Amino acid sequence: ERLQWQQLVNAPSVTKDGRQFVISANIGSSNDLPAVLQNGADEVGLFRTEFLYMKSEHLPTEEEQFNAYKTAVTGLQGKTLTVRTLDIGGDKPLTFMPLPHEMNPFLGYRAIRISLNRPKMFKEQLRALIRASAYGPINIMFPMITTLDELRQAKRIYHSELSHLQKQQPGLGNQIKIGIMIEVPLAALYAERLAEEVDFFSIGTNDLIQYCFAADRGNTSVSYLYQPLNPPFLKLIHHIIVSGHHHQTSVAMCGEMAGDRRALPLLIGMGLDEYSMSASSILRTRSMMSNLDSEACHQLYQRAVTECETAPEVEQLVDQWLKQQ
Ligand code: PEP
Ligand code: MG
DSSP, X not given: OHHHHHTTTTSOEEOTTOOEEEEEEEESSGGGHHHHHHTTOSEEEEEETHXXXXXXXXXXXXXXXXXXXXXXXXXXXXXXXXXXXXXXBTTBOOSSSOOOOOSSGGGSSOTHHHHHHOHHHHHHHHHHHHHHGGGSOEEEEESSOOSHHHHHHHHHHHHHHHHHHHHHSTTTTTTOOEEEEEOSHHHHHTHHHHTTTOSEEEEOHHHHHHHHTTOOTTOXXXXXXXXXTOHHHHHHHHHHHHHHHHTTOEEEEOSGGGGOXXXXXXHHHHTOOEEEEOXXXXXXXXXXXXXXXXXXXXXXXXXXXXXXXXXXXXXXXXXXXXXXX
């Protein structure tokens, strides 16, 4: 199997009937780049920048960040690098910036909430990213966007830094696309409106599932509620994708669900554009995709949300369906 997959390293990510998608990698630092290239990722769909901050004893300077992003985008040899701005808080601490002890850290001060509250730090990261975009294609996405107002604030800060930098270097950053993670239920529900404001969505199913099912993603006592194939949840994912497409906003997924073999035919059936996962899952996914028919996947999705009412029912439906492919 591994040998067959190896032949897919430079192949496009297409279904049996020739529909093309993007299969990309999630990375935590430029140390992950060799694996990204060896496994033939089409792009990097999620660069989790928090590790840059977590492994440092001080707040990384603009220059340090610029170098890190430049190294990453240069190493990708023309493939797009989608960078998520700092997603700290929740379960991820920083040594140099003590965060308040909270009763419910996942519902607390984290991600874009911290960035908007510390604009100086946020601006340094954005400037480093805009400058690094001179060395290759970079997209920027904001984590944990909940309200339209937060998105507007983040975009305002971004555009102000962009125009400052463009005074010195006209045109710099013009090709950067701006997107948001969809990982808070409210954002998923009004995706139609958010889609008007951004170039792309990336669905963060790890958090979206945690918040939809009200079940801490790290708590094994409630891990039975990790149900990516639950029918109402599938409908929510479908709603996000349709809403994005309605406004020419492309829709990616970068949570664990994107690399789940049972989820793949359902997500293809919903028309999800990009699948971002750990590099080691890419060739298996590309191989599986090449054996699936997109119209048949669409019918499978329809059956899953009409004939099934629970996650185990969908799992069984998909397992039986996959055996017939
Ligand atoms: C997610 O929430 O699905 C996601 C991709 O982000 P993280 O796992 O880093 O929270
Ligand atoms: Mg998340």
